[in-house]
Amino acid sequence: xxxxxxxxxxxxxxxxxxxGCFAVMRRMALAADALSHVALPGIGVALALHVHPVFxxxxxxxxxGLLVWAIEDRSHLATETxxxxxxxxxxxxxxxxxxxxxxxxxxxxxxxxxxxxxxIVFGLLAAAAVTLxxxxxxxxxxxxxxxxxxxxxxxxxxxxxxLLYLEMFALTVALGLRYLGVLLMGSLIIIPAATAKRLSRNxxxxxxxxxxxAMAVTLLGSTLAMWLHQPTGPIIVTIAAVGFFLxxxxxxxxxx
Amino acid sequence: MSSPNGADHxxxxxxxxxxxxxxxQIFKDLSFRLSRGASLAVVGxxxxxxxxxxxxxxxxxxxxxxxxxxxxxxxGYVPQKLDIARDVPxxxxxxxxxxxxxxxxxxxxxxxxxxxxGLSMQAASQPIGxxxxxxxQRLLVAFALSGAPNVLLLDEPTAGVDEPGxxxxxxxxxxxxxxxxxxxxxxxxxxxxxxxYATSVLCLSRHMTCVGAPKTVLTPxxxxxxxxxxxxxxxxxx
Numbered sequence: 131x132x133x134x135x136x137x138x139x140x141x142x143x144x145x146x147x148x149x150g151c152f153a154v155m156r157r158m159a160l161a162a163d164a165l166s167h168v169a170l171p172g173i174g175v176a177l178a179l180h181v182h183p184v185f186x187x188x189x190x191x192x193x194x195g196l197l198v199w200a201i202e203d204r205s206h207l208a209t210e211t212x213x214x215x216x217x218x219x220x221x222x223x224x225x226x227x228x229x230x231x232x233x234x235x236x237x238x239x240x241x242x243x244x245x246x247x248x249x250i251v252f253g254l255l256a257a258a259a260v261t262l263x264x265x266x267x268x269x270x271x272x273x274x275x276x277x278x279x280x281x282x283x284x285x286x287x288x289x290x291x292x293l294l295y296l297e298m299f300a301l302t303v304a305l306g307l308r309y310l311g312v313l314l315m316g317s318l319i320i321i322p323a324a325t326a327k328r329l330s331r332n333x334x335x336x337x338x339x340x341x342x343x344a345m346a347v348t349l350l351g352s353t354l355a356m357w358l359h360q361p362t363g364p365i366i367v368t369i370a371a372v373g374f375f376l377x378x379x380x381x382x383x384x385x386x
Numbered sequence: 387m388s389s390p391n392g393a394d395h396x397x398x399x400x401x402x403x404x405x406x407x408x409x410x411q412i413f414k415d416l417s418f419r420l421s422r423g424a425s426l427a428v429v430g431x432x433x434x435x436x437x438x439x440x441x442x443x444x445x446x447x448x449x450x451x452x453x454x455x456x457x458x459x460x461x462g463y464v465p466q467k468l469d470i471a472r473d474v475p476x477x478x479x480x481x482x483x484x485x486x487x488x489x490x491x492x493x494x495x496x497x498x499x500x501x502x503x504g505l506s507m508q509a510a511s512q513p514i515g516x517x518x519x520x521x522x523q524r525l526l527v528a529f530a531l532s533g534a535p536n537v538l539l540l541d542e543p544t545a546g547v548d549e550p551g552x553x554x555x556x557x558x559x560x561x562x563x564x565x566x567x568x569x570x571x572x573x574x575x576x577x578x579x580x581x582x583y584a585t586s587v588l589c590l591s592r593h594m595t596c597v598g599a600p601k602t603v604l605t606p607x608x609x610x611x612x613x614x615x616x617x618x619x620x621x622x623x624x
Contacts, residue, residue, distance in 0.1 A: 155471070155474045268484075272481060273485065275474070276476070277468055280465060280530075282445060283444050283461045283462070283463040327473065327475060330475040332480055333475065333476050333480040334480075
């Protein structure tokens with residue numbers, strides 16, 4: 131694996147760990163995972179049109195983020211059910227229009243080769259955007275998490291923040307597809323954050339623990355995958371899951 | 387409720403406010419004015435739309451009719467008992483600091499707010515899920531105060547708080563109102579508290595609304611009409 135590929139996977143993982151903290155605290159782990167599936171038809175269409183798959187995936191994810199946002203606003207609908215149905219359908223349709231090795235790689239990730247200049251620029255910009263978003267808006271995200279109504283009284287545009295959050299989430303998924311694929315990228319966002327939540331006593335601790343765990347499992351997983359000649363995604367997620375279960379050996383930090 | 391001193395002292399003007407969900411009319415043609423430094427208690431049975439009225443007044447839900455806050459109004463809002471996930475690693479200090487950053491308020495305002503509600507820094511540095519009901523309500527009041535509000539909207543601030551804690555919170559709000567000249571809107575089921583502290587009362591129920599001084603609204607007949615059942619409460623004469 132090249133230095134560029136390692137660097138890209140590290141910044142991608144940092145963004146995933148950070149954005150995942152709020153997904154876990156907002157209890158949208160399942161919705162977030164389903165959202166990543168919407169990338170598959172985008173990859174299929176992009177491959178058919180001979181466009182770089184990451185752009186097809188990013189376009190579909192952007193649309194998926196908008197959709198979740200619109201559905202969440204109509205709270206009388208069974209949000210989880212609708213999200214589950216729509217995004218499973220996207221996965222099914224995507225599987226039909228993508229084929230062979232492309233499908234396997236799109237589902238589970240696996241490229242350990244050198245990233246193209248386009249991928250490097252997109253990756254660095256996207257990771258910087260997600261990281262900056264979380265660090266700059268963490269206070270607004272915290273107040274909105276505790277009470278959207280309180281957030282409104284201090285001048286936070288809750289609807290806009292929700293949309294921005296979902297689109298940053300979608301961007302993070304697009305960023306990691308190369309390594310983990312549409313089936314597993316959601317897990318790199320959720321599992322390190324869930325582990326960090328168990329180990330942390332305050333917000334900053336959780337953010338940095340999640341980012342560190344995500345980077346560590348990604349670098350370790352990528353190295354192991356290269357050594358074992360296996361796709362990267364399954365190995366990274368397995369290591370992340372082992373870390374999560376190991377965290378149970380320690381008492382949860384919030385209990386006093 | 388309009389001020390004898392003229393429109394300059396009107397903080398909130400509500401005109402023919404109506405709210406309906408589907409075929410259910412929650413409240414209709416609600417009109418009142420609130421002057422600076424007043425203390426308005428909103429009373430009524432469950433489901434009468436008290437919380438929805440507050441949520442409408444902070445712009446969280448759309449309503450028919452109009453309401454105007456006076457220019458320069460800064461609202462501090464304490465919502466009804468929040469259902470916080472007990473396991474999030476967000477401390478009271480994280481939450482208070484979030485107001486500092488989001489609303490541009492200084493660290494010393496946060497310290498003052500904690501001091502005003504009698505919450506120690508040690509309690510504020512614990513995760514919010516591990517705070518007791520009373521501590522969490524105090525934290526919410528501290529958050530509201532850290533924005534240097536001139537209007538406080540309190541939605542059953544003592545719900546879930548033990549009896550001594552309720553007394554302390556009521557005293558605290560009353561003291562803050564007197565010290566800082568805040569305008570107060572309070573939803574409460576404790577009619578003795580309403581009788582003691584409110585300068586005016588707004589009653590809400592599905593079939594009627596009324597506004598007036600506590601002595602004229604909180605009569606046995608009127609309460610019977612509002613709640614649809616006889617209501618007894620103890621008036622503290624001090």
